[in-house]
Amino acid sequence: MNATQKNPSANAPLTLGIIGVGLIGASIGLAQKKAKAFDRVLGVGRSQTNLDEALKIGAIDQAVSLEECAKEADVIVVCVPVAQTFSILHAIEPHIKANALITDAGSTKSDVIMAAKTALGDKVAQFIPAHPIAGGAQHGATAAKEDLYQGKEVIICPLQENIPPAVDAINEFWLATGAVTHKMSALQHDAVFASISHLPHVLSFALMLQVANSEDANVKLGHAGAGFRDFTRIAASSPEMWRDICLANKTAVLKELDKYLNLTKLLRDTIAKEDGDALLKAFTRASAERQKWEGR
Ligand SMILES: NC(=O)c1ccc[n+]([C@@H]2O[C@H](COP(=O)([O-])OP(=O)(O)OC[C@H]3O[C@@H](n4cnc5c(N)ncnc54)[C@H](O)[C@@H]3O)[C@@H](O)[C@H]2O)c1
Numbered sequence: 642m643n644a645t646q647k648n649p650s651a652n653a654p655l656t657l658g659i660i661g662v663g664l665i666g667a668s669i670g671l672a673q674k675k676a677k678a679f680d681r682v683l684g685v686g687r688s689q690t691n692l693d694e695a696l697k698i699g700a701i702d703q704a705v706s707l708e709e710c711a712k713e714a715d716v717i718v719v720c721v722p723v724a725q726t727f728s729i730l731h732a733i734e735p736h737i738k739a740n741a742l743i744t745d746a747g748s749t750k751s752d753v754i755m756a757a758k759t760a761l762g763d764k765v766a767q768f769i770p771a772h773p774i775a776g777g778a779q780h781g782a783t784a785a786k787e788d789l790y791q792g793k794e795v796i797i798c799p800l801q802e803n804i805p806p807a808v809d810a811i812n813e814f815w816l817a818t819g820a821v822t823h824k825m826s827a828l829q830h831d832a833v834f835a836s837i838s839h840l841p842h843v844l845s846f847a848l849m850l851q852v853a854n855s856e857d858a859n860v861k862l863g864h865a866g867a868g869f870r871d872f873t874r875i876a877a878s879s880p881e882m883w884r885d886i887c888l889a890n891k892t893a894v895l896k897e898l899d900k901y902l903n904l905t906k907l908l909r910d911t912i913a914k915e916d917g918d919a920l921l922k923a924f925t926r927a928s929a930e931r932q933k934w935e936g937r
Pocket residue numbers: 660661662663664665666685686687688691720721722723725729746747748749772773774775776777778779780781782879882886
């Protein structure tokens with residue numbers, strides 16, 4: 642996106658507003674600063690310490706209120722835990738510029754879209770939902786990286802209400818961060834990410850809890866190797882963010898979790914029966930699929 646495409650007056654300064662300048666928001670700030678797509682980057686936050694960090698690393702130029710951000714920004718990106726979406730959009734709705742565009746980074750899309758429709762009413766045409774498939778277990782602006790989105794996918798879930806130039810402009814916004822974009826329906830998005838992102842996080846939290854809850858937790862953790870480290874890396878992720886994701890995408894997450902429980906029960910029974918052939922067959926298939934996926 643550049644000034645001539647978005648602004649009726651080509652020389653008017655272009656302002657980006659980032660609501661929630663944690664890992665995802667501050668990384669967008671750094672990437673957009675590098676791309677020089679905006680003249681000014683404003684940040685809105687909940688914690689002053691985090692805003693100070695975002696200013697210090699240069700992810701934002703100024704910390705402002707929600708209202709100031711809405712009044713001044715030409716593009717707004719909402720990067721808060723998904724359950725906050727409604728209250729944020731509701732608060733900015735009376736103040737957003739008529740030609741401003743809003744996008745988001747939420748990990749779930751159907752709930753975010755529902756919140757946007759309720760909060761924005763007719764102005765929902767200005768909201769183009771998105772989800773970057775990049776991140777990490779660390780949170781806050783201290784974890785931000787300029788190249789977080791480089792070569793990573795961003796899923797865009799356009800609404801029927803969106804006009805094509807608005808979708809194109811938000812597509813360019815995400816491309817400017819270094820990402821590649823892909824369009825998908827919100828329903829498909831939520832089903833796919835329940836399987837390959839939300840389920841793995843629940844499993845990782847569960848394993849970490851299982852070990853931490855055991856009487857000899859210190860002994861186990863003292864001897865844990867790379868396998869445990871790899872499996873539980875994501876258990877260090879933001880609890881608030883993952884609570885919101887699990888509740889927002891409850892139906893799809895429960896469906897995946899139930900399938901997983903059935904499969905682990907099957908493997909449990911196979912081990913109990915000492916059916917080596919069946920175990921070998923299952924593990925051989927999983928191992929081959931993992932190697933095939935890695936080589937894609
Ligand atoms: N971390 C990831 O791997 C990842 C990847 C893709 C998408 N996402 C999504 O991006 C969003 C942000 O995640 P993150 O990893 O940057 O989390 P984070 O905890 O690092 O940052 C969220 C920031 O939002 C701020 N915030 C929360 N409520 C707010 C409010 N009402 N007003 C203003 N600021 C508020 C918090 O203070 C925090 O600084 C979430 O919706 C998450 O689902 C995360």
